[in-house]
Amino acid sequence: MGKSQELYQQAKQLIPGGTQLLSKRSEMFLPDQWPSYYKKAKGVEVWDLDDRHYDDMSIMGVGTCVLGYANDEVNQAVMAAIAEGNMSTLNCYEEIQLAQKLITLHPWAQMVRYAKSGGEACMIAVRIARAFSKKDKVAFCGYHGWGDWYLASNLADDKNLDGQLLPGLEPCGVPAGLAHSAVPFVYGDTEGFQRLIEENKNEIGVVIMEVGRHQKVAVEFLKKVKEITKAIGAVLIFDEVSSGFRVTTGGMHMVYGINPDILVLGKALGNGYPISSVIGIRDVMQAAQRTFISSTYWTERIGFVAALETIKIFERDQVAKKLMETGEYLTQGLLDIFKKYSLKIDMAGLVSVPMMVIRLEKPLVVKTIFTQEMLKEGFLATTTIYVSYAHTMAIIDRYLVVANKVWRRIADALKAGTLEDMLEGPVCHSGFKRLA
Numbered sequence: 117m118g119k120s121q122e123l124y125q126q127a128k129q130l131i132p133g134g135t136q137l138l139s140k141r142s143e144m145f146l147p148d149q150w151p152s153y154y155k156k157a158k159g160v161e162v163w164d165l166d167d168r169h170y171d172d173m174s175i176m177g178v179g180t181c182v183l184g185y186a187n188d189e190v191n192q193a194v195m196a197a198i199a200e201g202n203m204s205t206l207n208c209y210e211e212i213q214l215a216q217k218l219i220t221l222h223p224w225a226q227m228v229r230y231a232k233s234g235g236e237a238c239m240i241a242v243r244i245a246r247a248f249s250k251k252d253k254v255a256f257c258g259y260h261g262w263g264d265w266y267l268a269s270n271l272a273d274d275k276n277l278d279g280q281l282l283p284g285l286e287p288c289g290v291p292a293g294l295a296h297s298a299v300p301f302v303y304g305d306t307e308g309f310q311r312l313i314e315e316n317k318n319e320i321g322v323v324i325m326e327v328g329r330h331q332k333v334a335v336e337f338l339k340k341v342k343e344i345t346k347a348i349g350a351v352l353i354f355d356e357v358s359s360g361f362r363v364t365t366g367g368m369h370m371v372y373g374i375n376p377d378i379l380v381l382g383k384a385l386g387n388g389y390p391i392s393s394v395i396g397i398r399d400v401m402q403a404a405q406r407t408f409i410s411s412t413y414w415t416e417r418i419g420f421v422a423a424l425e426t427i428k429i430f431e432r433d434q435v436a437k438k439l440m441e442t443g444e445y446l447t448q449g450l451l452d453i454f455k456k457y458s459l460k461i462d463m464a465g466l467v468s469v470p471m472m473v474i475r476l477e478k479p480l481v482v483k484t485i486f487t488q489e490m491l492k493e494g495f496l497a498t499t500t501i502y503v504s505y506a507h508t509m510a511i512i513d514r515y516l517v518v519a520n521k522v523w524r525r526i527a528d529a530l531k532a533g534t535l536e537d538m539l540e541g542p543v544c545h546s547g548f549k550r551l552a
């Protein structure tokens with residue numbers, strides 16, 4: 117066990133759950149072996165506490181660092197802002213520049229609010245939408261953070277959130293009175309959505325959904341959701357915290373020409389510096405003035421400056437196009453490997469966030485062994501890859517060579533019935549679980 121693994125054992129005694137983010141728990145990757153802590157990160161390179169070096173072919177700062185870690189230009193802009201004072205009694209002017217830029221990128225919108233994280237921004241969006249529609253009930257699809265409004269869904273049925281990215285989320289601590297205030301629908305299931313709306317027609321004031329995540333974007337479904345939402349006078353929120361800046365500069369809905377009333381962006385917007393935004397049409401956004409939404413650090417300068425610089429680089433270097441090209445190349449490379457070794461593994465996800473869907477027996481065992489073997493070869497790897505601008509073709513090709521070797525070994529072990537003998541520690545978790 118190295119320093120990183122030892123520190124994580126201590127962390128679990130000091131921090132309930134070990135870390136602030138479920139997706140950064142080592143149990144989600146490789147229990148007892150994952151290098152949970154880093155000393156340095158640059159481009160796609162990461163150094164752990166034992167100075168071991170890795171290339172990150174996994175989730176790149178949980179989808180934040182779309183330009184790569186510690187991007188020089190973003191860092192320079194941030195450092196200049198720090199030198200000029202990152203906080204004051206007065207507001208920083210960059211929040212207006214960013215609002216103007218976000219509205220230019222999403223011309224259907226007129227007003228913007230900010231927060232620091234995606235979950236907070238979703239809470240803001242839902243509050244504004246409820247204030248506007250004057251109806252409490254929220255229909256949702258996808259993952260939208262840790263807020264009471266979202267977890268409340270599991271009060272009525274503890275399986276409600278299981279089909280929405282993270283299974284096992286417990287609504288403990290969420291007021292029981294919120295039961296039935298948030299109801300899920302399934303991505304792509306138009307009839308199911310229609311039924312849900314029919315059953316709750318007079319109560320639903322908010323529809324919030326991810327535009328796409330695992331499956332191909334269901335354009336007709338999105339159009340239908342928009343049409344029905346409008347017909348019942350509810351507010352449509354697209355949560356693009358994860359899909360924003362993956363397919364185009366800003367929200368992916370722009371590619372399909374289907375606009376929401378409110379858009380939520382986060383993660384990649386600041387390339388690793390905390391910033392999220394709620395962008396919307398004037399009428400709806402003005403409802404923010406009838407309720408109280410206010411927080412000190414939402415005014416802090418760094419996030420705005422980082423976002424402005426990130427957008428500048430996206431536009432100048434056509435980053436989104438590059439991400440898609442890299443994602444396509446990677447997907448094809450992996451599909452070729454799976455075909456060669458007759459492995460039942462499909463590729464899903466957004467083109468620039470390719471995801472392996474393991475359809476073999478004991479998929480979590482397979483996933484754990486893949487991560488374990490890739491780690492030995494110097495790669496942080498899991499079944500999802502957040503492609504970044506810093507992933508050069510040289511790195512991708514090196515990854516594909518090593519992945520080929522590892523998947524061949526896994527395929528051989530599967531044939532010999534010795535797969536589990538390869539495990540050098542416990543199997544990874546797939547969702548939320550209480551830690552020992």
Ligand SMILES: Cc1ncc(COP(=O)(O)O)c(C=O)c1O
Pocket residue numbers: 233234235236238258259260261262326355356357358359382383
């Ligand atoms: C679509 C979506 N919404 C909201 C969130 C929550 O964002 P955060 O973790 O920054 O609070 C996430 C995070 O993964 C997300 O993917």
